Amino acid sequence: MLLLGIDIGTSAIKISVVDASTQRCIASYRYPEQEETPILTPKSGWAEQSPDTWWEHVQQALLRLNQKRLYDPLAITAIGIAYQMHGLVLTDQYGNSIRNAIIWCDSRAVEIGARAFEALDAATVLTSLLNSPGNFTAAKLAWIKSNEPAVYDQIYKVMLPGDYIALKLTGVVTTSISALSEGVFWDFKKNELSKALMDYFGFDRNMIPDIFPLFSEHGYLQKSVADRLGLKDGIPVSYKAGDQPNNALSLNVLKPGEVAATAGTSGVIYGISDELVHDPYSRINTFAHVNYTENDPIVGVLLCINGTGILNRWVRDQFGKDLSYEAINDLASEIPLGSEGLKILPFGNGAERILQNKIIGAQFVHLDLNRHQYKHVFRACQEGIVFAFRYGLDIMRENGMIPQIIRAGKTNLFLSGLFKDIFVNITNVPIELYENDGSVGAALGAGIGAGIFKSPEEAFRSAKPLEIIEPKKDLVIAYENSYQEWLTILNRQLI
Structure with a gap:
């Protein structure tokens, strides 16, 4: 008995086929194979992708x-199906996408969300929606x-990226409480779609798809699609979740x-x-x-840093285009802890929630043209990313989330290896590393x-850590000093 998992990433589509009896992946594919799906930026701070490109890439991958x-x-x-979170996909009554999706790192609606936050009373919003509309x-x-x-008038249904791919597979559109909460539509106090938010924005309730349990049959594969993709018609799409859950x-x-x-x-810490x-x-x-x-x-509870892998890729493209990431990691390891003073703020991918939706851009600070080489940039990039993780983790700790181990x-x-070393020593938290893939997780979610499978625990009963990395006291102290220097730079930007 086989299960198919689809992961709609920002960079690419990844699919996996999993044997339910062993919970093991037997085949997987990434599309596009080498390139990355572009993020369209019609204006500064905007970020869009075509839902139909996702669908075409899903088909090609399979x-x-x-x-x-x-x-x-x-x-x-x-x-x-797993999918990039917080995106906005709009369809007409025929199930056609009517504009590019506005994806997770788009910043155009920050002020609209901020005004709603105040108008609806910030304290009330936080206790009911648990988040600012942001x-x-x-x-x-x-x-x-x-x-x-004119686009708004054409809308039949509002959905997230995974809902759109499920619609193309089944002809049916559904949502879940988890999906509505990530869109900041869900009232946790009343356990229903937020009437206050819908009324404030003047949204029609009929635009919201029917709500199904996350682990349930959200529709069945259409025969025309099954024939085109070589699958059996009528099989269920039985799981949809955002990539971080x-x-x-x-x-x-x-x-x-x-x-x-x-x-x-992006970089995420996600605690339960x-x-x-x-x-x-x-x-x-x-x-x-x-x-x-x-x-x-x-x-x-989700901490998100927009500028993570996207910064690492940018650094490679600018300073090591012909190098593999493995080679870049090796070169970075030749530079001492602290990158000899070079510091990078990795916040160049839209409004950062941990900075209260400010856009400060990615920044190189204390660049010494007589001392620093491309190798320093490689190391400072990874240090800056992990320092941002630490900054966000401290916010989580303020809110009572104190991890003893991170998976x-x-x-x-x-x-x-360098990133792992920096991560455990700057956070002072051990990490367990697993063979892990979003599309495999989605496949096993489908089985649930x-x-x-009778439960999620049963679906993942065979998972064992590949590696456990512990902090080292001397490195924790050394990285703490370097982090405090970085934090001073960041705080100056936030004044």
């Missing part, structure tokens, strides 16, 4: 993986209503106190709580986790939603 003949496509029994999905929809009224699921991070991390295009916590400044955000229910309100997939920046 067709090419089928051609490898590593499995029987007709043996796939359920489909799960530049999340609801505020992006309000931007469309205000700035593109999905990453936590795939690391078996489900219980209060457990914490997951990722370091891809059974309390409806909120940060008074909305610097970190709380969403319904994959196992949230009204009777057992398990939430994920992460051995992928992206966590492939770098389809009833193949």
